Amino acid sequence: MSAELPESSIPDEAWEEFQRESEGPARLAAPKEPSARARMVTERLRREDEEAARRHGKVRGWGRRRTQVRAEPDAWRAWPSRQRQARRRRVWGVFWVLVVVGVVLVVMNPAKSLSWLVG
Numbered sequence: 795m796s797a798e799l800p801e802s803s804i805p806d807e808a809w810e811e812f813q814r815e816s817e818g819p820a821r822l823a824a825p826k827e828p829s830a831r832a833r834m835v836t837e838r839l840r841r842e843d844e845e846a847a848r849r850h851g852k853v854r855g856w857g858r859r860r861t862q863v864r865a866e867p868d869a870w871r872a873w874p875s876r877q878r879q880a881r882r883r884r885v886w887g888v889f890w891v892l893v894v895v896g897v898v899l900v901v902m903n904p905a906k907s908l909s910w911l912v913g
Contacts, residue, residue: 900907
């Protein structure tokens with residue numbers, strides 16, 4: 795029993811053109827698989843971070859419970875969001891230092907400090 799394939803109504807040239815055109819956008823949208831070298835480097839860096847955290851062991855903060863050290867990558871390997879968070883923390887730190895300095899000045903000499911506000 796020989797099963798013959800049905801004859802296609804689409805010519806071969808049109809079918810090949812369709813495959814070429816449809817493959818382009820799909821290939822561009824497909825996620826890129828990291829190379830073997832990139833996977834090896836990522837694994838090595840992850841192991842180094844874990845080893846550094848293990849080497850430091852548990853730390854004791856002043857007046858705090860013992861907390862486990864987390865494996866954090868160096869700043870040059872951190873995600874941009876972490877860098878933004880660190881910058882935001884610094885800005886808020888500077889803001890609160892200025893607020894404290896202002897409060898101390900008002901407490902030390904309220905008459906002179908507030909005279910420039912009244913005019």
